[in-house]
Amino acid sequence: MLNFDFYNPTQILFGQGKIADLDKVVPKEAKVLVLYGGGSIKKNGVFDEVMQALGQRSVTEFAGIEPNPSYETLMKAVAVAREHGIDFLLAVGGGSVIDGTKFVAAAALFEGEDPWAILEKRGNNITRALPFGSVLTLPATGSEMNAGAVVTRLSLHAKLAFSNRLCFPQFSVLDPSKTFSLPVRQVGNGAVDAFVHVMEQYLTYPVNAPVQDRFAEGLLQTLIEEGPKALANPEDYEVRANLMWCATMALNGVISTGVPQDWATHMIGHELTALHGLDHAQTLAIVLPAMLRIRKDAKRAKLLQFADRVWGLREGEEDARIEQAISRMQAYFEQMGVKTRLRDYGLSAADIPAIISALESHRMIALGERREVTPDISRQVLELSV
Amino acid sequence: MLNFDFYNPTQILFGQGKIADLDKVVPKEAKVLVLYGGGSIKKNGVFDEVMQALGQRSVTEFAGIEPNPSYETLMKAVAVAREHGIDFLLAVGGGSVIDGTKFVAAAALFEGEDPWAILEKRGNNITRALPFGSVLTLPATGSEMNAGAVVTRLSLHAKLAFSNRLCFPQFSVLDPSKTFSLPVRQVGNGAVDAFVHVMEQYLTYPVNAPVQDRFAEGLLQTLIEEGPKALANPEDYEVRANLMWCATMALNGVISTGVPQDWATHMIGHELTALHGLDHAQTLAIVLPAMLRIRKDAKRAKLLQFADRVWGLREGEEDARIEQAISRMQAYFEQMGVKTRLRDYGLSAADIPAIISALESHRMIALGERREVTPDISRQVLELSV
Numbered sequence: 086m087l088n089f090d091f092y093n094p095t096q097i098l099f100g101q102g103k104i105a106d107l108d109k110v111v112p113k114e115a116k117v118l119v120l121y122g123g124g125s126i127k128k129n130g131v132f133d134e135v136m137q138a139l140g141q142r143s144v145t146e147f148a149g150i151e152p153n154p155s156y157e158t159l160m161k162a163v164a165v166a167r168e169h170g171i172d173f174l175l176a177v178g179g180g181s182v183i184d185g186t187k188f189v190a191a192a193a194l195f196e197g198e199d200p201w202a203i204l205e206k207r208g209n210n211i212t213r214a215l216p217f218g219s220v221l222t223l224p225a226t227g228s229e230m231n232a233g234a235v236v237t238r239l240s241l242h243a244k245l246a247f248s249n250r251l252c253f254p255q256f257s258v259l260d261p262s263k264t265f266s267l268p269v270r271q272v273g274n275g276a277v278d279a280f281v282h283v284m285e286q287y288l289t290y291p292v293n294a295p296v297q298d299r300f301a302e303g304l305l306q307t308l309i310e311e312g313p314k315a316l317a318n319p320e321d322y323e324v325r326a327n328l329m330w331c332a333t334m335a336l337n338g339v340i341s342t343g344v345p346q347d348w349a350t351h352m353i354g355h356e357l358t359a360l361h362g363l364d365h366a367q368t369l370a371i372v373l374p375a376m377l378r379i380r381k382d383a384k385r386a387k388l389l390q391f392a393d394r395v396w397g398l399r400e401g402e403e404d405a406r407i408e409q410a411i412s413r414m415q416a417y418f419e420q421m422g423v424k425t426r427l428r429d430y431g432l433s434a435a436d437i438p439a440i441i442s443a444l445e446s447h448r449m450i451a452l453g454e455r456r457e458v459t460p461d462i463s464r465q466v467l468e469l470s471v
Numbered sequence: 472m473l474n475f476d477f478y479n480p481t482q483i484l485f486g487q488g489k490i491a492d493l494d495k496v497v498p499k500e501a502k503v504l505v506l507y508g509g510g511s512i513k514k515n516g517v518f519d520e521v522m523q524a525l526g527q528r529s530v531t532e533f534a535g536i537e538p539n540p541s542y543e544t545l546m547k548a549v550a551v552a553r554e555h556g557i558d559f560l561l562a563v564g565g566g567s568v569i570d571g572t573k574f575v576a577a578a579a580l581f582e583g584e585d586p587w588a589i590l591e592k593r594g595n596n597i598t599r600a601l602p603f604g605s606v607l608t609l610p611a612t613g614s615e616m617n618a619g620a621v622v623t624r625l626s627l628h629a630k631l632a633f634s635n636r637l638c639f640p641q642f643s644v645l646d647p648s649k650t651f652s653l654p655v656r657q658v659g660n661g662a663v664d665a666f667v668h669v670m671e672q673y674l675t676y677p678v679n680a681p682v683q684d685r686f687a688e689g690l691l692q693t694l695i696e697e698g699p700k701a702l703a704n705p706e707d708y709e710v711r712a713n714l715m716w717c718a719t720m721a722l723n724g725v726i727s728t729g730v731p732q733d734w735a736t737h738m739i740g741h742e743l744t745a746l747h748g749l750d751h752a753q754t755l756a757i758v759l760p761a762m763l764r765i766r767k768d769a770k771r772a773k774l775l776q777f778a779d780r781v782w783g784l785r786e787g788e789e790d791a792r793i794e795q796a797i798s799r800m801q802a803y804f805e806q807m808g809v810k811t812r813l814r815d816y817g818l819s820a821a822d823i824p825a826i827i828s829a830l831e832s833h834r835m836i837a838l839g840e841r842r843e844v845t846p847d848i849s850r851q852v853l854e855l856s857v
Contacts, residue, residue, distance in 0.1 A: 088486025100474025299689025
């Protein structure tokens, strides 16, 4: 096991009816800015429940945080927060709204000239942030229980990540029943996103960390079992609860303690979203199968363990077991409604050079758990995923 | 899955050499009280490393916190803390030292007449506590990453638990190499303690919580694999690291999210320690096998799952598989050097009535995940464990 430093102070309020607990965890005298996305929370009752729980507190709204939240939109929220003397942020939505709220929390108190510097410095220059919490409506990114976020600057076609320990939500409310009304596409994307988060922390090389491995495998097995049930029976509370907890546990730091991490698939995926607007999970479903095939030798030991423990593949030649495990994973992504080839999204080999150039311009030139994923390997991965 | 509320803000600094990081996490101006036990930390170098990391800070020592820390000893530490204007506590030791430090942290600022009231009210009356951290030297109790503690009042033969969110360590340093010099008895006790902690949260009844089940099973499997290796090769760093992380994860709240909990074995075990001075783990090793046999029908579904997933027992009659799983568990405790019968410790059926009376006097009359464990059932459990 590698040395590590773990810290995660986010309180999780989990279960049906838990939105009412906002009254206990949002300070009574707070001037609250409620941030949300396209307005689905006004149709499914979540917004009303939140407002009721906030009671007599001073509330300002900021609507319109888009998927892959943009710097341009978020700076408008920063202006609103400053103008109204906001001292507490409440994100109500999925990972994009929560990621965006983290940026607003840091940017509202940022002392430099332009808060875009937060992205340029990966969050290392954050010294203060507004306190905030979240009400999660879409299990996927894990943002509700970590200190990281990804923000896109549309004018630059740049999608960059930052993190800082000042950017943990103070609390997150997870009510699985609030996910019943999600569109099928978002349910599928969410399960794939969580699955790939686990893989980025698990599918590297062995470091004798059996607890972390078994936790990761437990999350993968549960996502495989529960994901299709959520599509088939959208109002099964137990299924939604299990998916929701998987997505949170997939990226709250527990399974990454003391193990190497990859994240090359995410970095390539970010460029696909920035350049072509694909959903985040779509980019992961495209890149990961090819990444595992191209890097098969470097990842051999863990791929065999993945084949054995997650898919029950114990017979036959090593290479055949590995290929079967990757194929099964790819079939799972497709089963969840997320296509896994560039061509499924109207892209072709002709689009690859621009993606590689974008990686290079963002200094994504030595990715993966051993920094071995050069632009040339990224190109091979994308070529295999056409 | 049941509704839950999870919160755990303790920072974990894990790995060889991490004691030096105390300089980063203990406030520079702190007046520190360093609490420890029988002095082994002065022989194995831990004390010197701690003092070096604390540098120029004002440090007072309090030695002599015993296994099953006593109210009588801890009140002396409270007096020292008050006398020296201490504003930060540092526990250096195992679960007893950390548990004791939690009591000192709360008692030093307690506003009632006698801090014993903290135990009588199970910690619900704590409104303030001194900040504290820990350097863990014995993986076992999980106290390094939770807000609970158990304190014994010798004059009353009472061993009682309390917990409060103000009693989380701010940080805990876990350096597995510092456990190389532990006596065999403490290594065995630690593994059994962690194993039974997991069982108290896992072996109840199914609530469709597959993530929590798999995490619990992963911890049990790892304890079974690594425990004997630690006895055979005391200086194997990787083995010690895995045991240490198991013990912490076994009782930091992660595996108890959304599931029922038992703890009847612990409550009966506490009386055995209070009356007869047995090691905590010894009491658990005595009580748990009999508890599972007596409560077989109420726990049938989870016992079968335990037999299948932890011990690989899938053939034969249900009752035979259950008995085999319990026997294997009992053999594992014995393998770790912890005897599993009352007679192994010089106790007999004649000692049982006093234990039952103690349970009754502490109102432990409806224990277990369904409050079904009456004094009569506790008596049957003890009779079966003679």
